[in-house]
Amino acid sequence: MTIGDALRKERENLDLTQKEMVEGTSISVSHYSKIENDIQDIKAKDLFELLDARKIDVNNFRKKIIDKKRNxxxxxxxxxxxAFYKPDIKLAKAVKEQLxxxxxxxxxxxxxxxxVAVLTNNLKETKQELSAKLINYFERDATWMDDPDMLRIIGNSTRVIDFNFLATLMNKLLVKYQKIDQYPLDTQKRIGNIFVNYLHVLxxxxxxxxxxxxxxFLQNLPGIPELTLDKLMGDYYDAVFFKNEKELAQTLSVLKRVVPKIVSGLPEK
Structure with missing residues (x-):
């Protein structure tokens, strides 16, 4: 919700015209109309003057804007x-534009x-640009290893980030989360998924x-149902990398029954 939208709702709740809304302030009706329609911004001092004139609580007003934006x-x-799982390219592009x-x-x-890059098969063409953005993003924030959103980005972009830079990130995660059973289950699942994706890159x-x-790391994850798939993927890549055909056949057989949709994208030799 923009400030203009929020002011309009406050005015309508007070059952005021635009002229009545700005009465007693230094804001003209024409300027206020443009603010409501997001044509012009409003200065902080003018906003406070307007809210004060109409007895609108500043903190509640701010909270409404923040809550609406978060939603x-x-x-x-x-x-x-x-959009990603349907897949729906049109919806993905629309969301990108709104963001x-x-x-x-x-x-x-x-x-x-x-x-959008994945759904339009344009990942190779956009890889360099995206990789530069991601590197800049991670280098700016020293707390990225504790941030679920940052970790989510890594999980989604292991095939995009520069290989050498990615290796540095993965090694840092491995050191930080070596005692993974001491972390919440959501964190265990997130780190497990990241390493599964990274093994595909490797x-x-x-x-x-x-x-x-x-x-x-994956094979030594706690033996709980929520982490079974990651542990299986550890066995799978163990068989793929180290040429264990019997283990590969057994693990693939289980994966095809449990998660058939992902098997088609996995290497088998």
Whole structure:
């Protein structure tokens, strides 16, 4: 919700005309009309003057704007997820365009770029640009390893980030989360998923020696149902990287029964 939208709702709740809304303030009716219609911005001092004149609580007014904005971003995030899994290129592009209006939604904006690039088979063409954005994003924030949104970005972009930079990020995660059972289940699942995606990248680069420690991590995850798939994927990549045909056949048989949709995208040799 913009400030203009919020002011309009406040005015309508007070049953006032635009002229009555600005009465007793230094704001003209024509200027206020443009503010309501998001044609012009309103200065902070003018906003406070207007809210004070109409006895509108500043904190409540601000909270309404923030809550509405948060809800809008949550809805867009849900739509982006639906667009990816349908798949729906048109919806993904529409969400990406809407997110451009939010100056503080960089995580979602990057996710939207990734989704659109994947759905339009344009990942290779946009890889360099996206990789530069992602590197800049991670280098700016030293707390990224504790931020679920930052971790989500990594999980979605392992095939986009520069390989050498990605290896540095993965190694830092491996060191931080070596005692993974001490973290909440959501964190365990998130880190497991990231390493599964990273192993696919390592396979593409034939980086067998780098894969061993991430395979071990997955295989040593706590033995609880929610982490079964990640543990299975650890067994799967163990068999793929180290040429264990019997283990590969057994693991693929289980994966095809449990998650048949993802098997088609996995290497089998």
């Amino acid at each position: 809008s971003l949550n809805e867009l995030a849900d739509q982006l997820t639906k 451009a209006d939010f100056s503080d939604a960089e995580e979602l904006q990057i996710r939207a770029e990734l989704v 396979y593409d680069y034939r980086a067998k020696r780098m894969a061993r420690k991430y395979i071990n």
